[in-house]
Amino acid sequence: MNSDADVGEIPLVAGQLPVHVAIIMDGNGRWAEARGEPRHAGHRAGVASVRSTIEECIRHGIQVLTLFAFSSENWRRPKAEINLLMDLFLSSLQRELKRMQSNEIQLRVVGDISAFPEKLQKRIRASEQATCGNRRLVLQIAANYGGRWDIIQAARKLAVAARSGDIVPEDIDEKVFARATSINDVPDPDLFIRTGGERRISNFLLWHSAYTELYFTSALWPDFDAAEFRRALDDYARRQRRFGQTGAQLEASD
Numbered sequence: 001m002n003s004d005a006d007v008g009e010i011p012l013v014a015g016q017l018p019v020h021v022a023i024i025m026d027g028n029g030r031w032a033e034a035r036g037e038p039r040h041a042g043h044r045a046g047v048a049s050v051r052s053t054i055e056e057c058i059r060h061g062i063q064v065l066t067l068f069a070f071s072s073e074n075w076r077r078p079k080a081e082i083n084l085l086m087d088l089f090l091s092s093l094q095r096e097l098k099r100m101q102s103n104e105i106q107l108r109v110v111g112d113i114s115a116f117p118e119k120l121q122k123r124i125r126a127s128e129q130a131t132c133g134n135r136r137l138v139l140q141i142a143a144n145y146g147g148r149w150d151i152i153q154a155a156r157k158l159a160v161a162a163r164s165g166d167i168v169p170e171d172i173d174e175k176v177f178a179r180a181t182s183i184n185d186v187p188d189p190d191l192f193i194r195t196g197g198e199r200r201i202s203n204f205l206l207w208h209s210a211y212t213e214l215y216f217t218s219a220l221w222p223d224f225d226a227a228e229f230r231r232a233l234d235d236y237a238r239r240q241r242r243f244g245q246t247g248a249q250l251e252a253s254d
């Protein structure tokens with residue numbers, strides 16, 4: 001089957017497209033191991049999937065894409081793999097800046113980047129600054145990110161604000177709390193994709209995915225192409241998002 005030829009043939013119903021897609025890009029290591037190659041070959045191959053997923057988001061008019069690149073737990077990996085991932089992140093940022101500009105992509109890195117090598121931190125800040133005026137797609141790379149870290153840093157910020165008298169504890173509601181998280185000016189993800197076959201959230205967007213539609217695929221990240229992405233979008237388009245209401249209520253309001 002020439003899967004690429006199918007992509008884009010049937011228009012998705014407008015309004016049933018997600019505004020914000022979040023992805024756990026998993027399965028790079030297994031992809032490489034299955035080929036008898038070292039794990040880093042899988043991470044390198046995964047960069048092409050990042051590129052094609054970004055292109056598909058732009059083609060479909062998806063406004064926000066959040067990619068989980070390195071979790072707060074990934075520090076537990078062998079040092080050599082961590083170093084390789086840092087190098088890959090740095091070289092990808094360098095190589096992709098032009099393309100981000102021409103595609104009007106606004107890059108944001110979410111997570112505690114203070115733990116990264118100084119050179120990488122500088123490159124991150126420079127890329128964010130260079131692209132901050134772009135409006136076509138907000139690309140959030142979650143790096144040294146953890147959902148629990150994000151909730152804790154928000155709680156700390158609010159505690160400091162309460163101690164200094166800028167807010168009182170009663171001011172803290174869902175809106176105020178959400179604003180204190182590190183993902184605070186885009187809508188919550190509509191669609192959450194995890195490749196690689198595992199059915200878990202692995203400490204990704206804990207606060208923000210309270211009502212996100214989850215989609216799990218066994219496709220390994222380097223194999224996640226436009227056709228795989230389209231399958232996820234098709235699946236999402238068939239979901240009924242009820243947010244606590246009944247199906248009948250939603251149908252009556254259509």
Ligand code: IPE
Nearest residue numbers: 025026027028029030031069
């Ligand atoms: C995801 O692929 C990439 C990162 C976590 C950085 P993995 O490296 O987790 O690949 P598998 O799950 O071992 O196959």
Ligand code: IPE
Nearest residue numbers: 024025026068069070071202
């Ligand atoms: C989640 O993948 C993190 C990223 C994709 C960056 P992992 O491969 O680290 O997740 P676990 O350890 O299998 O849950």
Ligand code: MG
Nearest residue numbers: 026027028196
């Ligand atoms: Mg994994």
